[in-house]
Amino acid sequence: MPESTVAIKGTKEGLLIALDPSEEWQVITTELASRLDGQSAFFAGARVTIDVSTRPVRKDELSSIKALLERRGMSLWSVASESSTTIDSANALDLRATYNAPQNNSLSDDSTPMFSAEEDGTLGVMIRRTLRSGRTVHSQGHVVVFGDVNPGSEIIAGGDVIVWGRLRGNVHAGANGDTSAIVCALDMTPTQLRIAGFITVSPPDKRRKPKPEIALIRDDQIVVETWQ
Amino acid sequence: MGVNAGVTTSGSRTPAPVKRARVVTITSGKGGVGKTTTTANIGVALAKLNQRVTLIDADIGLRNLDIIMGLENRIVYDLVDVVEGRCKLRQAMIKHKQLPELYLIPSAQTRDKTAVSPADMIQLTNQLRKEMDFIIIDCPAGIERGFRNAIAPADDVLIVTNPEVSAVRDADRIIGLLEAENKGPAKLILNRVKGDMVRKGEMLSAEDVTDILAIKIIGIVPEDDTVVSSSNAGTPLALSENSRAGVAFQNIARRLMGETVPFMPLDDSPNFFKRIARLFASGQ
Ligand SMILES: Nc1ncnc2c1ncn2[C@@H]1O[C@H](COP(=O)(O)OP(=O)(O)OP(=O)(O)O)[C@@H](O)[C@H]1O
Numbered sequence: 408m409p410e411s412t413v414a415i416k417g418t419k420e421g422l423l424i425a426l427d428p429s430e431e432w433q434v435i436t437t438e439l440a441s442r443l444d445g446q447s448a449f450f451a452g453a454r455v456t457i458d459v460s461t462r463p464v465r466k467d468e469l470s471s472i473k474a475l476l477e478r479r480g481m482s483l484w485s486v487a488s489e490s491s492t493t494i495d496s497a498n499a500l501d502l503r504a505t506y507n508a509p510q511n512n513s514l515s516d517d518s519t520p521m522f523s524a525e526e527d528g529t530l531g532v533m534i535r536r537t538l539r540s541g542r543t544v545h546s547q548g549h550v551v552v553f554g555d556v557n558p559g560s561e562i563i564a565g566g567d568v569i570v571w572g573r574l575r576g577n578v579h580a581g582a583n584g585d586t587s588a589i590v591c592a593l594d595m596t597p598t599q600l601r602i603a604g605f606i607t608v609s610p611p612d613k614r615r616k617p618k619p620e621i622a623l624i625r626d627d628q629i630v631v632e633t634w635q
Numbered sequence: 636m637g638v639n640a641g642v643t644t645s646g647s648r649t650p651a652p653v654k655r656a657r658v659v660t661i662t663s664g665k666g667g668v669g670k671t672t673t674t675a676n677i678g679v680a681l682a683k684l685n686q687r688v689t690l691i692d693a694d695i696g697l698r699n700l701d702i703i704m705g706l707e708n709r710i711v712y713d714l715v716d717v718v719e720g721r722c723k724l725r726q727a728m729i730k731h732k733q734l735p736e737l738y739l740i741p742s743a744q745t746r747d748k749t750a751v752s753p754a755d756m757i758q759l760t761n762q763l764r765k766e767m768d769f770i771i772i773d774c775p776a777g778i779e780r781g782f783r784n785a786i787a788p789a790d791d792v793l794i795v796t797n798p799e800v801s802a803v804r805d806a807d808r809i810i811g812l813l814e815a816e817n818k819g820p821a822k823l824i825l826n827r828v829k830g831d832m833v834r835k836g837e838m839l840s841a842e843d844v845t846d847i848l849a850i851k852i853i854g855i856v857p858e859d860d861t862v863v864s865s866s867n868a869g870t871p872l873a874l875s876e877n878s879r880a881g882v883a884f885q886n887i888a889r890r891l892m893g894e895t896v897p898f899m900p901l902d903d904s905p906n907f908f909k910r911i912a913r914l915f916a917s918g919q
């Protein structure tokens with residue numbers, strides 16, 4: 408019997424469904440539907456995280472998976488992927504998105520092309536809209552936002568965070584401990600700003616003039632300077 | 636519509652699907668900000684402008700639009716009865732006492748919240764579209780099933796908020812969800828504004844709010860004690876001319892119909908009026 412292309416397991420956050428990135432999408436969705444139907448009573452009501460690994464999933468594909476789950480009484484709330492296309496789709500559908508940097512197994516004998524060492528870890532997500540309250544973006548790499556980051560939203564990045572707009576939500580750059588990570592924004596008034604293990608909050612200065620600024624760690628503290 | 640529309644020979648008429656009524660959903664995220672008050676008053680104001688209006692209370696389990704409309708004692712059938720086929724749509728439509736072109740479909744008091752689906756709401760409103768000019772849906776608080784139901788058939792969404800940080804935060808969340816559903820752009824109603832407090836910098840101004848939400852504002856409604864008394868009496872303010880909140884709701888109704896109506900001053904500070912006027916101009 409061939410190995411299954413759909414792996415379903417329970418976690419403390421709900422169901423985690425991993426979809427094989429190499430199999431055809433059509434085959435995967437059919438397989439998923441029949442697996443779920445086989446145990447529908449068992450899965451009903453579950454909150455689901457889908458892990459599509461490296462597969463780029465379009466918005467319409469993701470929304471059909473969402474509908475497939477909803478018809479069976481489940482709800483899709485989170486998507487994990489190494490593809491920024493998938494992360495964009497998840498963002499467009501207002502799902503929680505977790506970006507996992509592609510695995511670089513350069514020591515293994517795997518013949519698939521790998522990212523060069525220079526680019527390793529520099530990949531990230533790009534969000535072309537305003538992040539509104541309640542939205543969270545996770546990325547193992549960098550996060551670039553073309554739009555505002557509103558109060559009540561949150562960005563957690565292994566790398567840098569660049570906001571081409573107003574940064575007013577929570578942001579954590581270098582979340583895995585990288586103290587060389589930076590945060591920059593056209594207007595920097597985050598609710599809370601973290602870089603690696605350091606935390607700061609914006610001073611409550613209401614009548615300041617917006618200007619591009621960059622936050623980084625210097626001498627064991629976060630400093631904010633003009634971004635030029 | 637094709638060039639032949641209207642040229643019909645008797646007997647072979649194929650009526651084009653008329654999508655007359657506009658479905659307007661009133662939502663907020665946060666509870667208690669004034670959605671039901673807004674639905675009742677805009678409905679009354681539109682009906683006074685000779686529009687045919689049906690209000691739908693989509694807040695299943697927490698019915699109260701009927702009370703504010705003064706129609707509680709006339710309820711026989713409700714929304715869930717229609718959806719589950721226990722009555723015809725017409726039978727659940729309660730006609731207003733003074734305004735003959737204003738109807739209410741009440742929500743169910745006790746039943747299961749999942750009795751109605753988004754598809755039911757689309758079907759029900761489609762049935763009404765031909766006979767109405769406006770269908771206004773009062774959305775429950777929150778972002779659960781009731782919210783999905785209320786926005787599914789919406790052509791326009793009006794978001795009610797108060798000049799408070801937590802209400803604005805929830806409104807922002809709702810705007811994000813609407814964008815994800817391609818239901819936008821929503822318009823904003825800022826309710827319960829106290830002009831004197833705004834002037835003293837103690838309350839968020841309309842500018843502060845739109846600065847964050849970045850959507851057009853369609854109404855600014857002052858805090859007004861008569862809102863409470865008229866709701867209790869079952870006679871929405873907009874029925875009469877002489878309250879500030881009532882006029883604000885009438886203005887929203889006229890803006891919904893495409894008129895350009897300047898925002899009224901919230902207090903006697905000329906500066907404040909100018910700020911609001913500017914805001915409206917920039918929102919165009
Ligand atoms: N402009 C106003 N001035 C004074 N009181 C107001 C105003 N608008 C609403 N209220 C009062 O606020 C309360 C809540 O209003 P309403 O029931 O319309 O809110 P809602 O958003 O529909 O609440 P829910 O989320 O529970 O459905 C009511 O007591 C109402 O009379």
Ligand SMILES: [Mg+2]
Nearest residue numbers: 670671694699
């Ligand atoms: Mg209400």
